Amino acid sequence: MEIIVAEDSGSCFGVRRALEMAQEATAQAGDVYSLGPLIHNRQVVEELETRGLQVVQSVQEIPSGSVGMIRAHGAGPEVYEIAEARQIRLIDATCPFVKRVQQEAARFVQAGYQLLVLGEPDHPEPQAIAGHAHGQAVIVQGPADLCCVDLERKVAIVCQTTQRLADLQELVEAVLPHVQELRIANTICHATTSRQKAALALTDEVDLMIVIGGYHSANTTRLAQICAATGILTHHIETADEINPAWLDGMQRVGITAGASTPTEAIEAVVARLRGSAEA
Numbered sequence: 001m002e003i004i005v006a007e008d009s010g011s012c013f014g015v016r017r018a019l020e021m022a023q024e025a026t027a028q029a030g031d032v033y034s035l036g037p038l039i040h041n042r043q044v045v046e047e048l049e050t051r052g053l054q055v056v057q058s059v060q061e062i063p064s065g066s067v068g069m070i071r072a073h074g075a076g077p078e079v080y081e082i083a084e085a086r087q088i089r090l091i092d093a094t095c096p097f098v099k100r101v102q103q104e105a106a107r108f109v110q111a112g113y114q115l116l117v118l119g120e121p122d123h124p125e126p127q128a129i130a131g132h133a134h135g136q137a138v139i140v141q142g143p144a145d146l147c148c149v150d151l152e153r154k155v156a157i158v159c160q161t162t163q164r165l166a167d168l169q170e171l172v173e174a175v176l177p178h179v180q181e182l183r184i185a186n187t188i189c190h191a192t193t194s195r196q197k198a199a200l201a202l203t204d205e206v207d208l209m210i211v212i213g214g215y216h217s218a219n220t221t222r223l224a225q226i227c228a229a230t231g232i233l234t235h236h237i238e239t240a241d242e243i244n245p246a247w248l249d250g251m252q253r254v255g256i257t258a259g260a261s262t263p264t265e266a267i268e269a270v271v272a273r274l275r276g277s278a279e280a
């Protein structure tokens with residue numbers, strides 16, 4: 001059985017940067033409080049806990065005068081204000097590409113545009129983006145959500161960095177006939193697009209796709225959806241332990257891709273497990 005890893009897969013610049021910042025912060029300060037899990041990868045978060053990175057759900061839970069950390073997804077402006085008032089030193093690991101979306105959102109709202117954020121309403125990244133738009137943004141998952149939006153004359157669209165280009169195009173087509181002016185900032189991250197393209201290309205060459213990454217990871221889930229939508233048998237797993245040898249029966253070629261928060265070691269572990277199963 002041949003195992004092919006997608007040309008572009010696994011941890012991205014923003015995630016690697018956040019991890020390095022967390023490792024440095026815990027080495028220097030000991031206890032550091034992360035606003036939500038640093039990345040959507042349970043195994044990595046557990047390892048960071050052993051170094052002193054504690055996960056809290058809100059800035060109010062961080063003890064005054066201690067060190068807090070904003071993850072790559074970013075945070076709304078109120079988090080920075082509360083941290084300053086409570087003398088919490090914030091280490092800001094917001095990915096620069098996410099910062100750019102926040103800035104675009106603020107710029108559009110200041111210029112008088114009604115802002116739509118294409119993204120998942122319960123995901124922290126679009127929530128933070130909406131926060132930087134002074135609460136004047138509407139998060140939509142696609143054209144179906146427009147039924148609840150009273151579109152204004154001037155509309156702008158930005159996207160959660162992990163969205164699919166096809167979904168942005170669909171939203172643009174749905175909005176355009178109803179507005180006089182439409183501005184679009186394609187804020188989909190290159191790491192997302194290139195991983196999606198590489199995964200899609202690989203589906204043509206293999207009998208089975210295995211997608212590695214956290215179940216709560218938006219970009220990993222999207223990769224699994226993209227692969228499955230081609231009709232190829234696709235399994236989304238977090239770790240090598242979840243591989244069922246029966247999946248490999250009759251398979252000649254197995255493709256692997258991984259989300260932007262999946263460390264290289266997790267990919268290597270899956271490859272090793274697949275090789276072991278094939279040889280057994």
Ligand code: SF4
Nearest residue numbers: 012014095097161189
């Ligand atoms: S996927 Fe892109 S935007 Fe998100 S953390 Fe990685 S590099 Fe940054």
